Amino acid sequence: MLRVENLVTRFHTYDGVVRALEGVSFEVREGEIFGLVGETGCGKSVTTYSTLRLLPSTGRVHSGRITLSGESLLDASESRMREVRGGEIAMIFQDPLSALNPVMRVGDQIAESVWLHDDLPDADAVAVRVEEVLGEVRMPDPAGAARAFPHELSGGMQQRVMIAMALAGRPKMLIADEPTTALDVTIQSQVLQLLRQLKQEAGLTVLLITHDLGVVAELCDRVAVMYAGTIVETAPVEELFSDPKHPYTQGLLAALPGASETLAPVPGRVPDLLAPPSGCRFHPRCPLAVDRCRAEAPELRGDTRQVACHEVEP
Numbered sequence: 001m002l003r004v005e006n007l008v009t010r011f012h013t014y015d016g017v018v019r020a021l022e023g024v025s026f027e028v029r030e031g032e033i034f035g036l037v038g039e040t041g042c043g044k045s046v047t048t049y050s051t052l053r054l055l056p057s058t059g060r061v062h063s064g065r066i067t068l069s070g071e072s073l074l075d076a077s078e079s080r081m082r083e084v085r086g087g088e089i090a091m092i093f094q095d096p097l098s099a100l101n102p103v104m105r106v107g108d109q110i111a112e113s114v115w116l117h118d119d120l121p122d123a124d125a126v127a128v129r130v131e132e133v134l135g136e137v138r139m140p141d142p143a144g145a146a147r148a149f150p151h152e153l154s155g156g157m158q159q160r161v162m163i164a165m166a167l168a169g170r171p172k173m174l175i176a177d178e179p180t181t182a183l184d185v186t187i188q189s190q191v192l193q194l195l196r197q198l199k200q201e202a203g204l205t206v207l208l209i210t211h212d213l214g215v216v217a218e219l220c221d222r223v224a225v226m227y228a229g230t231i232v233e234t235a236p237v238e239e240l241f242s243d244p245k246h247p248y249t250q251g252l253l254a255a256l257p258g259a260s261e262t263l264a265p266v267p268g269r270v271p272d273l274l275a276p277p278s279g280c281r282f283h284p285r286c287p288l289a290v291d292r293c294r295a296e297a298p299e300l301r302g303d304t305r306q307v308a309c310h311e312v313e314p
């Protein structure tokens with residue numbers, strides 16, 4: 001459904017050119033939950049902002065291709081992109097309160113998304129649709145929630161409202177950027193369960209962005225591991241955990257005390273993307289590095305399992 005090929009995105013800053021993404025490729029298939037996982041600053045959010053063409057003015061997609069069901073998003077007009085955002089690819093963010101309008105009733109905020117993307121005859125039909133969407137996200141009292149202001153709802157309920165707003169436009173795909181980081185553990189698992197139900201019952205396709213391997217294990221079908229603006233490995237989730245191929249992925253998994261812990265860094269530091277390492281960006285931290293790794297960036301090779309490493313076969 002969504003295919004990203006060799007995406008290169010850079011920021012032009014006073015300090016120089018930040019080489020944020022250097023050839024990112026992955027594919028999200030219809031009806032799956034695809035995880036994009038990696039340490040802070042590795043380029044997860046820049047990947048989604050590039051996809052939706054929401055980069056700040058200093059950021060530019062330098063090269064690459066992004067297609068949604070075959071349509072090139074980098075070549076689409078700005079008015080077409082406004083339809084795509086929310087109508088075909090909806091996004092939910094980390095902090096629900098900052099994305100909700102505090103002085104507007106929840107139902108009216110969802111109604112705005114409905115008006116924008118749905119062709120309904122009148123306000124009554126919109127109100128019905130608003131309650132329907134709140135029901136889809138398992139809001140306990142949809143009519144009551146629609147009349148509430150955001151601060152009157154708990155954090156988990158606010159996150160449900162965010163997901164309802166995203167689903168109101170009947171998108172093909174949902175991009176969830178760290179949707180559970182700001183939530184406590186119980187609410188986090190409720191939101192994850194909701195995403196799973198939406199996938200199973202409504203066939204929703206999800207690109208889930210997280211730094212939490214526990215979330216990946218619990219929810220995703222396939223996963224791509226990012227490191228310093230590159231994809232180092234792509235795999236079905238069970239295979240990634242049972243047989244990690246890339247030295248970086250192996251380090252991440254070895255550093256996990258339990259299956260549901262947040263990523264612990266591999267020895268060494270994440271590189272400065274103003275002056276990234278030559279060749280493979282992981283080579284300064286890699287136990288397997290040879291001369292070739294310093295000179296030449298490895299391509300992502302393989303089929304169902306993909307690895308970007310000179311020393312490892314996919």
Ligand SMILES: Nc1ncnc2c1ncn2[C@@H]1O[C@H](COP(=O)(O)OP(=O)(O)OP(=O)(O)O)[C@@H](O)[C@H]1O
Pocket residue numbers: 011013018020038039040041042043044045046047056058059211273
């Ligand atoms: N506006 C910007 N100007 C310059 N550099 C930027 C800008 N936005 C992001 N970057 C750089 O791009 C890289 C990737 O950032 P990004 O926000 O995508 O990371 P992330 O993987 O989403 O991290 P996190 O887990 O903290 O959300 C970082 O090195 C960051 O410093």
Ligand SMILES: [Mg+2]
Pocket residue numbers: 044045046177
């Ligand atoms: Mg981010």
